[in-house]
Amino acid sequence: MEMIAERLEQILAHGALELRGDGRAGSGVVLTMQSIASTAIADPSLHVQEWPFFSSARKGAPTRGFLRLSRRPIEKASQVTHPHIAMMVDEGVSAFVDFAQGVPPGGIFVINTPLTPEAAAEKYRLTGRVYTIDGNTIAMQHLKQPLGNISLFALLCDILPGLSAEAGREHLEILLTKRRLPRPLIESNGNLFMASVGVARHADCVCGTTTDHHVSPFRGYGELAPGAQSRLRLSRTNLTSAYARTGFQLHFSDPDGLCNGCGHCIINCPENIISFRPDAATGVRVTGAEISRYCKLCNECIAVCPKKLFSEIPILHSQAV
């Protein structure tokens, strides 16, 4: 810990310490980044720059947040492409984006996961200091929702120079009050924050090779390739199945041939991905859906099927990507 603190302090003194966070709309990347920013800005010797990057992100879509911290005025104003600290708020996003893209050797990785740092490093091919915290589980106890972002904020209050758990908690409260959250919810968020302090695990890991991660396409404005803004979401490669609730997928089963061809699921699937074959008796007979690539698990087909042939099931860990 000591060594890391010293290294980060040095980066702050000479330039900007750069953070990048990946999550999905609703997973709280923005709140985490804003919390860090408002806590840090209370320290008059720190300069802070923070903004989210999500253009037309909708529920479940990948979102990104950027943050720079420095003891000097920050002049750079581009996206963070080579972060010192890369954070993953929701593991579901890993199907979409490489959260470790562009992290220089010896970087710091902060992940909301039940995995140990070693296992996470192995899974995501990480070399450097890996911190993990099982934020979803802690949040379930306090908020009854798997939202790991507050735990990650607590963890970062530990790591980042100039921040502390006390200050973090105070600023979280200010921020949530500004967002007009009801009082009891602010309390539980505060408790969640305190319960997360000091429970993270870390390890220095060497996994994977330099070619395991994408090279950053550019270093900032001026080098922006055409279409770079929409790199996160491309046509056809835009696999929206990653919007689905993390850990769950759609299941279709009709062993007794109950599908009556009413077509409700086909008409009301927003993604138009229900598969069927023509059938002499019923018109059409549904055979399933394009689950692996596009199903956002919106539950509409589950709700409209009169025969209850669709359901939502947990993805077994062995099958998880």
Added chain:
Amino acid sequence: MAKLVDVLQRDSCFQPGSTLCAGCMESIAFQNIGKLTDNGRKTIFALGTFCGEVSTLQYPNPVAWGRGEETPDDWTKSFGIMHHVFESAPSVAEGIADTAQQLFEIGALSQQVQVCSLSGDGGALSIGLRTLLHTIARGTSLTIFVLINEIFANTGFQYSPTTSLGSETSTTPVSELLPGNMTPPIDYLGLAVTAGAQRVVQASPAHPKFFNRMVEQGLSGSGTTIIFVPSPCITGWKYPDGETVHLAQLACETGFFPCYAKERGRPGELKFVELDATKRPPIEAFLGLQRRFQHLVRFNKATGTYDIRPGQEESVARIRDWIQHRLEQLQRLA
């Protein structure tokens, strides 16, 4: 009229891959419109800026529009998209339709094309109301779709002229002193009728047979057809997953968004909704599912229904009266 079972097997030009919210009604509407326009004529769409545009056309990637990688052999399978500024979709569509007609008349186009405009309620009914009404008044043959989700969803759920009474939006907040939206929604159906539209329709894919029939009439008929598509917005209305179609049906049955069709010169017709308030499901059923109305109603565990919160009786009665008044007004519209 094509049969429902045939339409649903058609090839939609709206494809998966959009970044619209999971369960977005705009998405459901698009994919059905995509199938209905796969009818042997080339289609040109004009889109204004709204959720349905920014989440499906991200320069340079039309993430959700297409019909496979290959250029289709059949010209009518191809389609065009003209994206224009926020408020102009109907008038841009009019320009396209007029140009295409002239090209057809001088023989430069071998077949006629069908033109559709797509925009949100904010785009069409607040900033774009002028262009919308003038386009309708000029009577060009085209089909205008307005997706009504009661808010400016794309920019963060601000009030729009169709926002329901009492609804919380980011610009009509609810607090001890503020009651949410206090302005009754604008009578857009009446405006379209008055402007002289050939067909004025309110329908959504939650009533698929009616929706399909109305869209087909619009595409094949002459004159301007305007179809308002009530579109529950899962993120802005704040309701649980899997309730979009259910809410669209409830919206009709409770009278918030009745299915409606009116041909010029003939009396209009209300569909799937009773004029007698006692025969309609209580509006609390519609309000209760959505957190934007949570200050008005709450769930009663004992009865399994939604009850009006003490002190809010007047606000809910005001909504009820407005619904009754509007249904009767629509019934009379000649």
